[in-house]
Amino acid sequence: MTSTLTERYIAAVTKSLNPAAQDDVRTELEASIADAVDARLEQGRTQEDAERTVLTELGDPAALAAGFADRPLHLIGPRYYLTWWRLLKLLLIIVPVSVTGAVALGQAIAGATIGEIIGSAIGIGLSVAMHIAFWVTLVFAVLERTGADTGVRWNVDQLPEPQVKEAPRAELIASLTYLVIVTGAVLWDHFRGFFPTGGEHIPILNPELWPWWIAGLFVLLAAESALAIAVYGHKRWNRGFAIFNTALAVLFVSWWLTLLGRGQLINSDFVEFAFTGAVDENVLRILAVLTGFTAVGIAVWDIIDGWRKARRAALQA
Structure with a gap:
């Protein structure tokens, strides 16, 4: 019989509803479907074609049932999405x-060996990132379905401040001053020394x-100066400057780590003087590791800062 499709559709919609609401929904659907079918019959459509068209337009019965039951069919809706996304980004940037x-x-x-260090660090970092993504999303999915209030409210005080353009002159002065200090420190260390030893x-x-x-180091410092002057002349950072800055940072950290790894960076006489002759190899190794991580951290921050400035300049342009 021609009503079979309609009956099957209504049954599919009402089966997941609260029993107390099933009769009302069934009555409402029967009436609306019948009206829609009659309207198409008046247009000259056949009964079967009209019924199929109406039921197809109503869509998936499960989606329609969710609408009647006021159940969300999304994991996280607009009420919580921005809070979830901002928190997730912040945690994924900081924690892993x-x-x-x-x-x-x-x-x-x-x-540990280099392979063990890289393998352990990356493996645990990825594991932490996945756990953060899963648990934060799970919490907000529960909030979505329970309708709990997160207490997060937007107000006009949260509007971002207008972005201030980079100050090329101040940046140039700061960069050149820093490079002059580093160059002077290297020269002073070689010709005068920093620590009183009671002798030479x-x-x-x-x-x-x-x-x-040291000549290689001075070449890198000169290149840094040239970059600062070029940025000042151009009045803003760009992608080319960011790439050049990245290359300089990689070269500097390579220079540092190569010498540190070979044990050639620090003067052995200074180490013996600083430790009054009792040199503990484990202490020296730990100091070398900490120094190396510090150099890498500075280089990574310099690279990120260069790309951030280039992106900001592009947006302002």
Whole structure:
């Protein structure tokens, strides 16, 4: 009989509803479907064609039932989405990076190989990121279905401040001042020394780095100066400057870690003087690891800062 499709459709809609609401929904659907079918019959459609068209337009019975039951068919809706997304981004930026760095540092101090350090740090970092994504999403999915209030309210005080354009002159002065200080410190360390020893001065950096390794360092510092001057002349950062800054940061950290790994960065006479002759190899290794991680951290921050400035300049343009 021609009503079979309609009966099957209504049964599919009402089966998941509260029994107390099933009769009302069934009555409402029967009336609305019948009216829609009659309207198409008046247009010259056949009974079967009209019925199929009306039921197809009503859509999936499960979706229609969810509408009647006021059940969300999304994991996180607009009420909670922005809060969920902002919190998730913040946690994914801070927690996995911090955990990865801490694991890598701990493995390095424990004397693990490079492969073990990278494998452990990446594995645990990814695991932490997945746990954060899962549990934060689960919490907000529960909030969505229970209708709980997060207490988060938007107000006009949360409007972002107008972005201030970069100050190329101030940035140039700061960069050149820093580079002059570093250059002066290297020269002073070599020719005068920083620590009173009661006799001949003892440089901190290994004297054997002169002239070629130190020359390489001065070339990198000169390139940094040229970059600062170029940014000042261009009045803003761009992608090319960010790429050049990234290359300089990678070269600097490579210079530092190469010498540190070979044990050639710090003057051995200074180490013996600082530790009054009792040099503990484990202490030296831990200090080397901490120094290396500090150099990498500075380089990573410099790279991120360069790309951030380039992106901001592009948006302002």
